[in-house]
Amino acid sequence: MNLTVELFLFLTVIFISAIFRSTFGFGDALISMPLLALFISIKTATPIVAFTGFFISVVILILNKDSFSISKIRNLIIFSILGIPLGVIFLRDSQEVLVKTILAITLILFGIYRISNANFKELKSNKYSWIFGIISGALGGAYNTNGPPIIIYGTLKKWEPKEFRILLQGIFLPTNFFIIIGHGAAGFWTHQVLLYFIYAFPLLVLAIFIGTKINKIINQEKFHKFIYIFLIIIGIILLLKTYF
Numbered sequence: 001m002n003l004t005v006e007l008f009l010f011l012t013v014i015f016i017s018a019i020f021r022s023t024f025g026f027g028d029a030l031i032s033m034p035l036l037a038l039f040i041s042i043k044t045a046t047p048i049v050a051f052t053g054f055f056i057s058v059v060i061l062i063l064n065k066d067s068f069s070i071s072k073i074r075n076l077i078i079f080s081i082l083g084i085p086l087g088v089i090f091l092r093d094s095q096e097v098l099v100k101t102i103l104a105i106t107l108i109l110f111g112i113y114r115i116s117n118a119n120f121k122e123l124k125s126n127k128y129s130w131i132f133g134i135i136s137g138a139l140g141g142a143y144n145t146n147g148p149p150i151i152i153y154g155t156l157k158k159w160e161p162k163e164f165r166i167l168l169q170g171i172f173l174p175t176n177f178f179i180i181i182g183h184g185a186a187g188f189w190t191h192q193v194l195l196y197f198i199y200a201f202p203l204l205v206l207a208i209f210i211g212t213k214i215n216k217i218i219n220q221e222k223f224h225k226f227i228y229i230f231l232i233i234i235g236i237i238l239l240l241k242t243y244f
Helices: 003-024 028-036 042-063 074-093 096-115 129-143 147-156 161-185 191-215 220-243
Strands: none
Touching: 003 028, 003 042, 003 191, 028 042, 028 096, 028 147, 028 220, 042 074, 042 096, 042 129, 042 161, 042 191, 074 129, 074 147, 074 161, 096 129, 096 147, 096 220, 129 147, 129 161, 147 161
16 A cells, blocks of 8 residues: 555544544544554554543543542553453464454444443442453553443443543553553564654644533433444444454
8 A cells, every 4th residue: 555545544544533532532542443453553542542541641631630530440550450461462373363253343342332331230349350450451552442341340330421531541551551651662663653653743733622522411321322433334244354
C-alpha cells in the first residue's frame, strides 16, 4: 500500500475512534484496532492506540476532575495493571493470526451482548472485580481492548450513564500508562509508532473538542445500538480477511 494512502487511512480511523471515545468514554480501541489491522501490523497498531487512548483519558479527566471519585474503581485499577504483563507476553510471543482471531471474536461477542439488552441482576459486591480487572488488563496488554470487561462490569454494577464516561477514564489512564511501558519494554516503540502518533496529535485535540460537544446533545441509546452493530460487522470482516 502507498505510504500516503496508509497515513491518510490511519489518521481517518484514529480521528473517528477518538471522537467516539471522547463522546462516550470508551470504544476507541474497539473501532480503531480492527480497522488498523486491515492495513498495518497489529504490533504497530497496538502501541499507537495505547498512546492515543492515554492522551484522551488525561484530557477528559482534567476537564472533569471535580466529578471523579476513585473509590468505585480502585480494585479494577489494581487488577487491570496486574493483568497487563500477561497480555504483553501473549502479543510478543503469539502469531498475528491468533491475535486477530481473538480480537474479532471479542468484538462480535461484545456487540451481541450489548445489542441483546441482557438484563442481569445487579452486582452489588466488589469481590468479583479482580476477575474483570485481570481480563481487562490482559486484553489491554495484548491489543488495547481492555474496555469490554470494564463496560460489562459497570453494567452489572448499574453505574449511572453520566458516571460511566468519567469512571472509565479513571481506569483507562493508569492501565494505559502501564500498557505503554510494557510495550516499550517489549520493543514495540518503533520509529513508525512514534511518528504516527505525532501526526495524529492535532486530530486528537480536535476529536476531544468535538466529542465533548456531542456528549451533551446526542441520544446515546440509539447511537450505541448502531455502533454495536458496526462492531459486529467489523469483527466478521476481520475474521474473513484473516482466513480468506
